[in-house]
Amino acid sequence: MIENLDASVFVGVALILFLIGFAGFIKSQSAVRMLISIEIMINSANINFAIFALYNDLTFVTGHVGVIISIALAAAEAAVGLGIILSIFRTHGTIDATDFIELKG
Amino acid sequence: MALIGTELFHALEYLVLFLLIAYTTGSAFLAVTVKSVYHAVLWLIFTLLGVAMIFLLYAESALLLVIQMIVYAGGITILMLFAISLSGKKAMFEEQKGLKLLDWRLSFAGGFILLVIAFYILSQVNLAFWQQQTTTIKPSEEIELIGNLARTLFTVHGGTLLVLGFLLLAAMLGSVYLVKKEVEDI
Known part of the structure; x- marks a missing residue:
């Protein structure tokens, strides 16, 4: 590991990943690709959790616990999201997010 | 080396x-x-x-x-x-x-502007806050990280773990309910 490496490098990486995920979420029409973008954004948050855990005392591992909780939440979210996508495909015949206009007022 | x-x-x-x-x-x-x-x-x-x-x-x-x-x-x-x-x-x-407003070039131009703004804010935060602390990552020490993590996970964050278990169970049941085929009434 590089000595005296500033954590700003990884904050920058997390920022770039978040922006890519955000742009992809806005742009995409496929519901699966929206989920992919959300996973990228969650991962950028996880990088911050893990890197800032090193700032503290190394015996204080709450940052790592945060990453584990976040990954479990992402797994639950992906399972429910893909279930909803399959359910919508069964009723609508498409997973294009721009076609879901049932709740439109 | x-x-x-x-x-x-x-x-x-x-x-x-x-x-x-x-x-x-x-x-x-x-x-x-x-x-x-x-x-x-x-x-x-x-x-x-x-x-x-x-x-x-x-x-x-x-x-x-x-x-x-x-x-x-x-x-x-x-x-x-x-x-x-x-x-x-x-x-x-x-x-x-044809979503012209959300064209790739526009969204990435917006993303670039956001990036510049975020880097500016980040540098300001670096000046104001991080200088008070040690801004470099601490070198690795020989400590029992995983054992410590397990101890913390099951003592300090035990309640969170329990809630997480219920959440995963609910997510699993919910996705099964969403995906299962409708049973026709006989």
Whole structure:
């Protein structure tokens, strides 16, 4: 590991990943690709959790616990999201997010 | 270290860091831009592996690498591939409709402006807050990290773990309920 490496490098990486995920979420029409973008954004948050855990005392591992909780939440979210996508495909015949206009007022 | 000089070793370390960052962000970019959704999931796997390597090399946690690879790169992405396969041929390619306002060039121009603003805010935060603390990552020490993590997880965060278990159970039951076929009344 590089000595005296500033954590700003990884904050920058997390920022770039978040922006890519955000742009992809806005742009995409496929519901699966929206989920992919959300996973990228969650991962950028996880990088911050893990890197800032090193700032503290190394015996204080709450940052790592945060990453584990976040990954479990992402797994639950992906399972429910893909279930909803399959359910919508069964009723609508498409997973294009721009076609879901049932709740439109 | 003995085989190569110290300066060359440090240069190689920076090269590895640069390659890892380029690999992770490049895969993420391709995951949201490539036309086929199948290929997008494959690029997402590479992104997740890059993040796992960041966990191992720079957050010094092999456990997070293992969890990331098993749960994310192995589990969620396969779930996505199955969802695409079950959603018919049309789901594999994203149709490009004429959304002129959200054109790629515009959204990435907006993203770039956001990036500049965020870097400015980050540098200000660095000046104001981080200078009071040690802004470099502490070197690794020989401590029992995983044992300590397990102890913390089951004592301090025990309640969170319990709630997480219930949440995963609810998510599993909910997805089964959503996907199961309607049983016709006999």
